[in-house]
Amino acid sequence: MVKKIIFVPTWRCQLKCSYCDYRIDKDGKLHAFDKIKNIGRELEWFEWVQYLDRFEPLLLEMTGGEPTMYKDLNKLLLHLSGFSRWAITSNTLNREAIKKLPAYNCHAWTASYHYHSDDDFMTNLFILRGKGIMPRVTIVITPENYNVAKEKIKMFQAEGYGVNIHPVLKQDFDWAEHRDVWDGIKCLADGAQTMIVGDISDKWMPERHEMCKAGGDYFCLMPDGQVLRCYSQILTDDHGVFIKDFEPVYEARPCSMDCMFPCDRQIANKTRG
Numbered sequence: 001m002v003k004k005i006i007f008v009p010t011w012r013c014q015l016k017c018s019y020c021d022y023r024i025d026k027d028g029k030l031h032a033f034d035k036i037k038n039i040g041r042e043l044e045w046f047e048w049v050q051y052l053d054r055f056e057p058l059l060l061e062m063t064g065g066e067p068t069m070y071k072d073l074n075k076l077l078l079h080l081s082g083f084s085r086w087a088i089t090s091n092t093l094n095r096e097a098i099k100k101l102p103a104y105n106c107h108a109w110t111a112s113y114h115y116h117s118d119d120d121f122m123t124n125l126f127i128l129r130g131k132g133i134m135p136r137v138t139i140v141i142t143p144e145n146y147n148v149a150k151e152k153i154k155m156f157q158a159e160g161y162g163v164n165i166h167p168v169l170k171q172d173f174d175w176a177e178h179r180d181v182w183d184g185i186k187c188l189a190d191g192a193q194t195m196i197v198g199d200i201s202d203k204w205m206p207e208r209h210e211m212c213k214a215g216g217d218y219f220c221l222m223p224d225g226q227v228l229r230c231y232s233q234i235l236t237d238d239h240g241v242f243i244k245d246f247e248p249v250y251e252a253r254p255c256s257m258d259c260m261f262p263c264d265r266q267i268a269n270k271t272r273g
Contacts, residue, residue, distance in 0.1 A: 002248060005057040006220040006231050009070035010042055015091060017114050019142055019168045022065070042223045045072035049079045051225070051243045056081045059107060062088045065223070068097035077102050092124045092135065093117060103131040110164065111135040113152065115145065125161065138164040141185055143178045153188065165195045212257075214264065216250035230264045232257055 011022065043051075052060065060080065067073060068090050074097070077086055085107040092098065092111040109128055113121060128135050137156045141149045153163050167175060167185055175182050189195035215229035222228065227240040236257065240246075 001056045001058065002219070003057070003217040004059045004061060005052070005055065005218070007060050007062045008064055008220070008222055009048075009062060009067050009073060009076070010223050011065040012069045013064060013066040013091070014069065014093065015066070015114055015116060017140075019140060042070065043225050045070075045076040045079070047225070048076055052084070053081050055248075057084050060084055060086045062086065062090075064089075066091055066094070068092075068094040068101075070223075073097060074100040074102065077105075080105065089138070091116075092128075093120055095120065095124055095127070098124050098127055101131075103133050106133050109133050109135040111137050111161075113137050113139045113156075115148070115152075122159070125159075134161075136162040136164060138166050140166045140168055141181075142168045143181045146181050146184060150188065162194070165189050167195075211252040212255035213250070213252045214255075215253070216248045219246075219248065230257075232264050 013020075013022075067088055070076075080086065085105045087106070087108040087110070089110040089112055091114055092109075093116065111121070111125060111128075125135050125137075139149055139152055139156075153165075156163050165185060165188055167182070185195070212230070218230070220228040220231050220233070221243060222234075222240075225243045227243050227246040228234060229240065233240065
């Protein structure tokens, strides 16, 4: 039994946000930050159930891509081991999929707001509440949309939703050049919001650690069944093994990789050697 698996069921997404570092080109290749990767086929839901049952994760945390665009997500969640709870980060615009998803064992729903279709987004949040799932909204902030974001935060708060503030992270973008906006974001975070990234230094001066426990109690799954020790590994040319051959390694191992994602910093238990 593992504590947590980060799961990307699909890289597909119906949006093309300008600040997103993931896109699929016309040849079907994934552009992830400055890397180009072959996607491979998406595993079928029953294949995932077979593999996941072997690990019985306490929490299956889905991201993407847009997870609700995985064609049989409802079947996958219905057949998860009874030990497992699931969480999802979704743009929350796929109403047909949202209506089908089982609320059973839902640990958390993070609704990523991307300044598209406010009416549809709010309606779908209401549908989730009707299913017994209380979403928390994550709003991505750039220097260009900062003033609009402040109004949207008020709108979500007025409807009773918690808000995560997520300053945009791009490899060709430096928040240090927009210090006034950054300070404004920090002031917003002093309210009821949670800030995903705590300081400019979290992005621009990542701390290199010596030892890492990722790949044991915590690892990541790609749509084709490839296993990565952590989500930051997607930024490298390293390739993981496939899930049918994967065995967790629970001992800490040497690692010089920068933790570029909050999930890695919080869960992977990196420590100085």
